[in-house]
Amino acid sequence: MGKRGGKKSGRGGGRGGGRAPRQNYQDIPKQNEKLERYYNELGAIPEEEKDAFWEALRRDLPNSFRFTGSRGHALAVQERLREHYIPEITSIQYEGNYVEPPRPVPWYPDQLAWSMTTPKNVVRRFAPFASFQKFLVAETEVGNISRQEVVSMIPPLLIDVKPGMTVLDMCAAPGSKSAQLMELLHAGEEDTMLQAAKEIENGTAGPDPIGPEGLSDDGRTTGLLIANDSDYKRAHMLIHQMKRLNSPNLIVTNHDATMYPSIKLPPLPASDGKPQKNRYLKFDRILADVPCSGDGTARKNYSVWKEWNPQNALGLHATQARILVRALQMLKVGGRVVYSTCSMNPVENEAIIASAIDRCGGSTNVKIVDVSNELAGLKRAPGLKSWKVMDREGRMWNNWQEVEEQREKEGISGLGRIAVGMFPPTGQNADIPLERCTRIYPHLQDTGGFFITVLEKLSEIKAKPEDSSKVIPKGTVAALSEELDHKKNGNGEPLEKIEALDDLVAPDAQAQEEAAKNETVAQASHQIPYSATLESSVPVTSTKREPDDEPQLPTKRVKVEDGSEVVMGDRPVHAPPPAAGAELETTVPTEAAQPTVPVESQAQPPPKKKPGQPFEEPFKYLDANHEELAPIFRFYQASDRFPKDRFLVRNAQAIPTRTIYYSSALARDILTQNEGQGIKFVHCGVKMFVKQDAQRNEVCRWRIQTDGLRLFEPWLGPARSVTLTNKETLRRLLVEMFPKVDGESWKELGEIGERVRDIDMGCSILYIEPNGQEDGLKERMVFPLWRSLHSVNLMLPKEERRAMLLRVFGQDVNLVNTTQKRQNADDSPATATPVTEDNAEPAGVAAATEEQALQDENLILGQDQQEQMEQRETWTKAGDEEDRFNTTV
């Protein structure tokens, strides 16, 4: 279950649940009376499959992983698995049989997903597994491989993302699916960028940006992924995961998805004296991988066996329905929403689909897409048309009438959380084709349990106000009071009212608080009605807002002893951020219609950090003519065609101090247009240039960061390029941190020796090109290379060096850092005085001083890399190891 604040409702491990103490999975009794009874009586699993179902659910989950990153690179990593590790593993015999190697997941495209059933005792026993394990760990660390549950890979494949689309992942942390979505958004970009750069260089391209559909920004994708999570800490975990993909087309936000704010786009220029129109972002694709009770993860989360109870699903139902309705509101007509959970409970699945379709006006507005022919080879079961609901006490209810009758007779005891919307739809909604939903059960192909539904929006919708009785029970105050009076604790004393209330009507106090917080944010975000489309006809000159399309229902609140209020019966309506702000101006200032990039004069004083509160530095775009940019472009001979109006920094003064980031045009427009509007942006931009101290004044201080290099390199001239095709030269650059190039040392760098000896100090670009030879390099790679006074340094963190040595050369070797050795021999502290522009020696200083300067500079570079590595590890060190390495998503 996803995080919903501090309540102990957490479940589903990496799906947001609270972490339970570690225990060996094999030793855990895999029994839970209510869980077993519910799924046995539900009617979901055919009688003849029940044994297989339970047997699978009690078995360890196979390990699975996915090759990530750009296609070319992912395939190169995959090749190492096929050509080296699989043959080694398949040669092992255990108890007279050959060992099962990892196998590609049959329905995953290009064999990029793999699964492995080898038992742990076999893995531990044989050496080839140890080296395979090393490979997995190394490639996972650098982001080429992601551990991900097989079933969790399905939603992004069914959502059908293409480059150029606008995509929202509403509940995205820790980011496994966001990563897949992002890969699809960039599909084919490697080739189209190089192609566009070539055409432009040859003079065959016109002045306008070129490239195929969706990649028409001179070969770059024009799409955008907004990845969101309501949990701030998890949103940062998501950033950490997503950073590995280095996409400028990513924005991360931190909002409650049930009331995700509308995002403003720059208005189109006015014509014929007509007022400008507000425009709001609508999405082509939305993933709602909602917080859920997570019983589909029972094969790896022992808490499912220990703690499963029916309330978890009942308590999440309302949030899930609200998230899906909000998704449908923000979707373009013709767009797709994929709704998914790792729960098998229909209350969280089919019931949500039916409720959301009902609220959005029925099947004429929203259709369930039949995906039964997609992902050939994936074994699945159809969605349920009928099911039962289990209450807190374990009683099963066939329909809402039964619940109502019971309430009439006995009061609401035990039925407090049940609502009509949790049952199969009736009346005009009875024919919603819920069989088109997709259910994955553990026994079908040895996976976890999962639920996926693809929805298509057929026409613009005005979502009906939430009928709270359909999602949250509408216990009357009298009924609740009556039950409260009867409730006793273990000592036979009356329960604290606040706890008892919560138990009955379950408004999660912290979730409420969160919602309230977000509501405030949303209110400040100048929403217009949700029905607004990109072509909203709300004139921006109007000073009053239209009334919200979603009228708010009254809320009954009860004051409890401590003076605070508790919501009873009718939940506060999920009011998506009110268009409210009737007083709010929506007039667009005239400048806003002009270029969207703010100039530095708009810089503000630094915002104050409030103690204990998360603080995000603002995103400030640099003017295209900023004085720092021109020298960088000159130094690297960068083409003027590369956009200069997409560079940003993270400080309120808009001063490039240490890092300059780069984002796509759409991301820029969104960040600038919504600045100060209360939208919680927590990440955007790829590190492109990082300031580096150097000993020579003429050296460009801005080195290109590996993160942004792939975007920039097609546009660079030859002045700073170094080309390498020899495998051994690469090995040397990887093993040795700072190979010398002075004296005769350059000769040891073979083919690049002369070039690196002669090239001016500073950052250059190392192009590693395949030479077509059988044992040569197979993959084109590009890295920054720093030329110091006496040495060169491949600007790669140690972990990436090691992973590449393992992958390309099959070597697990220690890296050599001669500078450090010298430093240790001198007994100098590792933190020697850093070289700065102030203390750097001018050219021509005595060799000894130069040597010291070199050591210092190299140390700085080394430290910088180390810093990067440590940042990568932050989240593992912070105790979220499972989210990264044992993720259930």
Ligand SMILES: C[S@@+](CC[C@H](N)C(=O)[O-])C[C@H]1O[C@@H](n2cnc3c(N)ncnc32)[C@H](O)[C@@H]1O
């Ligand atoms: C199932 S997990 C998402 C897994 C993710 N899609 C992935 O593939 O890595 C659910 C996430 O929803 C977040 N969450 C819970 N309630 C939310 C809400 N109201 N709005 C947005 N996110 C929410 C949780 O913090 C959790 O990270």
